[in-house]
Amino acid sequence: MSLDRPVARRLLSDEVFDRLRDSIVRGELVPGEKVKDGELAERLGLSRTPVREALARLADIGLVEAKPGVYTRITTLDRRDVENTLAVLRSLDQLAVEAAVPVMTERDLVCMREANRDFARAVAAGDTAAALAADDRFHAVPVAAAGNPVLSRIVEQLHPQIHRILHREFSTLLGGRDTIEHHGRLIEACAGGDARAAADLSGRHWLELGGHINELFDTDRFAEAVSG
CATH class of the missing domain: 1.20.120.530 (GntR ligand-binding domain-like)
Known part of the structure; x- marks a missing residue:
């Protein structure tokens, strides 16, 4: 899966955003699936900061939803x-x-x-x-x-x-x-x-x-x- 390839550091959150968005569109990350910034950061070979930035941008466009302290997940199809x-x-x-x-x-x-x-x-x-x-x-x-x-x-x-x-x-x-x-x-x-x-x-x-x-x-x- 494309998420498993290391990210060039010059791209950082933009590249993470693109990969997560594409994975959601392709159904690799399914509606309702919980995601953790730490696990994603480890898979991508990055610190948590660019991953958190990417997840925040995905939330802005309605692909991710978060309940602070409880979960961050892929939005369901409503x-x-x-x-x-x-x-x-x-x-x-x-x-x-x-x-x-x-x-x-x-x-x-x-x-x-x-x-x-x-x-x-x-x-x-x-x-x-x-x-x-x-x-x-x-x-x-x-x-x-x-x-x-x-x-x-x-x-x-x-x-x-x-x-x-x-x-x-x-x-x-x-x-x-x-x-x-x-x-x-x-x-x-x-x-x-x-x-x-x-x-x-x-x-x-x-x-x-x-x-x-x-x-x-x-x-x-x-x-x-x-x-x-």
Whole structure:
């Protein structure tokens, strides 16, 4: 597991943060699992300070929760929290797309097309990690083109909360042709300069994703995580 590799000291808490976040997203650290800064520090070959700093940052973005003197643990999957996160991400993505379309370059469109091809190849190969990475690259293009660093920062903070569900249930939520076709329609709208249509497409995609996630909660797909 990636947590077991020694960390270069120049990276310290940033590297610890990245590794812990990725381990949570991939499900290596499961919802409800208790973590101890001393044990993590020993595994990473560091003092407790950068580990504590990383855990505090993870708590800020909702991946870790702590009760002082009792526990520090990976947050459970809570339907209301997920719904709230999806609502914010939907609004931010629509805002980014609408702002980005009028200023997008041909290079931006090329990057989106390349990312969608990579996504399709990863889906065909059953490579969840590669598919999610390609999906991230796809959606990062309009976010970057929008030129709003505040928006970019908030999106980056919220994505991991949804990514750990996507990683776990990829075939159900993103694994079909629907997402590839949605990407294609979004590219066409962006290329045509129709900011409103592109934003509407983005919003509908987030709503569909939220509906699928709610169905998973309805069928207790996350029951073992919540009870952890």
